[in-house]
Amino acid sequence: MVYGPHTPADRERMLAALGIDSVEQLFSDIPEAVRAADLRLPGPVSELTLARELTSLASRNRVDLVSFLGAGVYRHHIPATVDAVLSRGEFYTAYTPYQPEISQGTLQAIYEFQSLIAELTGLPVVSASHYDGAAATAEAALMTVRATRRDRVLISRAVHRHYIDTARTYFAPGSRAIEGLPTAPDGTTDLAALEAALAEPGRPVAGVIMGQPNAFGLLEPMADAAALAHAAGALFVAVVEPVSLAVLSPPGAYDADIAAGEGQPLGIAPQFGGPYLGLLAASKPLLRQVPGRLVGRTADVDGRRGFVMTLRAREQDIRRDKAASNICTNQALCALAATAYLATLGPHGLCDVAAGGVAAATRLETALATAGFERVHRAPYFNEFAVRVPGASRVHDALLERGVLAGLPLAVWYPDDLELADALLLCATELTSDEDIERLVEGLIEVAA
Amino acid sequence: MDLPQTLRYSKDHEWLRTEDEEGVVGITAYAADELGDVVFVELPEIGRKLQKDETFGVIESVKTASDLTAPAAGEVIATNDALVDDPELVNSEPYKGGWMVRMRLDDPDAGTELMDAAAYSESIGS
Numbered sequence: 110m111v112y113g114p115h116t117p118a119d120r121e122r123m124l125a126a127l128g129i130d131s132v133e134q135l136f137s138d139i140p141e142a143v144r145a146a147d148l149r150l151p152g153p154v155s156e157l158t159l160a161r162e163l164t165s166l167a168s169r170n171r172v173d174l175v176s177f178l179g180a181g182v183y184r185h186h187i188p189a190t191v192d193a194v195l196s197r198g199e200f201y202t203a204y205t206p207y208q209p210e211i212s213q214g215t216l217q218a219i220y221e222f223q224s225l226i227a228e229l230t231g232l233p234v235v236s237a238s239h240y241d242g243a244a245a246t247a248e249a250a251l252m253t254v255r256a257t258r259r260d261r262v263l264i265s266r267a268v269h270r271h272y273i274d275t276a277r278t279y280f281a282p283g284s285r286a287i288e289g290l291p292t293a294p295d296g297t298t299d300l301a302a303l304e305a306a307l308a309e310p311g312r313p314v315a316g317v318i319m320g321q322p323n324a325f326g327l328l329e330p331m332a333d334a335a336a337l338a339h340a341a342g343a344l345f346v347a348v349v350e351p352v353s354l355a356v357l358s359p360p361g362a363y364d365a366d367i368a369a370g371e372g373q374p375l376g377i378a379p380q381f382g383g384p385y386l387g388l389l390a391a392s393k394p395l396l397r398q399v400p401g402r403l404v405g406r407t408a409d410v411d412g413r414r415g416f417v418m419t420l421r422a423r424e425q426d427i428r429r430d431k432a433a434s435n436i437c438t439n440q441a442l443c444a445l446a447a448t449a450y451l452a453t454l455g456p457h458g459l460c461d462v463a464a465g466g467v468a469a470a471t472r473l474e475t476a477l478a479t480a481g482f483e484r485v486h487r488a489p490y491f492n493e494f495a496v497r498v499p500g501a502s503r504v505h506d507a508l509l510e511r512g513v514l515a516g517l518p519l520a521v522w523y524p525d526d527l528e529l530a531d532a533l534l535l536c537a538t539e540l541t542s543d544e545d546i547e548r549l550v551e552g553l554i555e556v557a558a
Numbered sequence: 559m560d561l562p563q564t565l566r567y568s569k570d571h572e573w574l575r576t577e578d579e580e581g582v583v584g585i586t587a588y589a590a591d592e593l594g595d596v597v598f599v600e601l602p603e604i605g606r607k608l609q610k611d612e613t614f615g616v617i618e619s620v621k622t623a624s625d626l627t628a629p630a631a632g633e634v635i636a637t638n639d640a641l642v643d644d645p646e647l648v649n650s651e652p653y654k655g656g657w658m659v660r661m662r663l664d665d666p667d668a669g670t671e672l673m674d675a676a677a678y679s680e681s682i683g684s
Contacts, residue, residue: 258603397618422622427623428623431623
């Protein structure tokens with residue numbers, strides 16, 4: 110039997126009901142340039158030919174670089190246990206394996222993931238994960254709108270650029286507004302501007318979103334910002350990097366209502382475009398505003414421990430138009446990687462990873478300063494900071510030729526900011542060696558001269 | 559099916575009890591039975607002005623979730639805080655402890671536009 114969900118007649122009827130002429134019209138919101146045109150797939154080839162072709166494509170990836178690129182994605186050592194757990198057949202299974210009678214392993218792993226992220230963030234409610242940090246941040250912004258019944262969200266310009274863009278996309282339809290907050294000269298969010306924006310008459314704010322560390326790698330005055338937000342009846346969202354939470358104050362400790370972030374640093378290798386892992390945690394009163402899957406612990410009829418999906422009435426397959434989100438799913442396999450990573454390292458191991466990055470970044474700063482390259486901002490940093498390098502973009506390209514990936518020219522994210530035209534955002538982790546730092550600094554001296 | 563004669567009923571299975579210029583709103587025993595065990599009731603903030611048929615909250619059961627719609631226009635002056643910890647009151651005492659909001663009615667006679675017990679009983683086929 111041919112599997113055909115819709116006959117041409119079915120399609121005609123649906124198009125007529127929608128009042129449109131073609132299926133293509135349904136995709137009119139997607140810019141022409143990124144729409145899949147005629148795919149023109151080549152014909153079948155032998156396995157040998159295909160393997161050669163794919164190997165040739167894969168070899169275009171540069172895996173030989175000495176990398177100082179962070180900018181939201183961080184290189185860390187991934188213990189062998191992570192891949193060993195991930196590649197077990199019991200976990201490597203069909204999409205949405207949530208039937209409790211047959212999926213206790215998967216459900217328990219997700220429950221443990223939630224518990225670990227709750228411990229890291231200091232917030233009691235954690236979703237089973239989202240697409241990535243950008244999606245989680247945009248969902249957090251929407252949560253503040255639903256919970257406060259207000260429609261104006263403030264987001265610091267020092268939140269990751271892609272997260273801001275994604276949140277703006279989510280906010281584009283309808284009456285909701287998302288507005289940027291400026292930064293002060295030290296690179297942290299301008300709290301006076303925040304205070305003024307919160308006090309604008311007749312324009313109540315639903316949520317305030319700031320990064321910790323922020324997009325420049327700097328540490329923000331989160332407790333002060335949270336207090337300002339709360340005094341104005343707004344919720345406070347912290348966009349966090351999970352490894353840093355081993356040594357930084359967790360969002361729950363500075364009264365953040367929601368924490369969002371990218372879970373990639375937890376055992377997921379840097380990959381162009383993902384798959385990554387969106388983290389989303391919230392305070393108890395926001396429980397029913399949390400989008401996506403939640404797994405809970407319960408007992409079966411015989412009193413034995415069991416794990417099930419819970420609070421399902423928030424979800425899109427149950428409530429459709431009234432769901433907490435219609436644009437999310439979880440990343441079960443990536444969440445499993447994060448769970449295996451955290452379980453392998455334990456709290457002390459994660460502290461070591463975080464401290465290793467801080468120490469390497471400090472050595473990097475010292476070496477750069479000695480060579481005459483100064484930081485752009487004065488605020489304290491975690492493992493990443495911006496350095497002033499004349500002709501940053503050109504220097505970046507020249508170093509790439511020499512096998513050194515000199516972070517991110519900040520002009521890519523802030524093309525209109527002259528202060529950042531000559532800034533390179535550089536990151537160090539526990540993988541950054543003194544030899545790596547030497548190669549970068551030597552390269553900078555030669556190329557920038 | 560328990561349908562007190564003193565109440566008025568909406569097609570959305572809410573009941574309205576008028577007390578002078580105020581109205582108390584809940585859902586009927588029929589609706590509570592259809593929903594099954596209620597696990598959560600989301601109620602509006604005090605002071606919110608509601609139009610007739612406007613959604614003012616959500617009721618969640620183990621089976622599903624439904625919107626709560628105002629059977630009459632008015633301003634919310636109280637909500638039933640007991641439902642926060644004991645949402646199952648909606649099942650056990652739908653017309654007493656399971657009440658949801660108290661409103662100051664725009665029109666104290668708004669109840670006359672709703673069904674009486676007999677008409678509602680007929681509408682649900684009981």
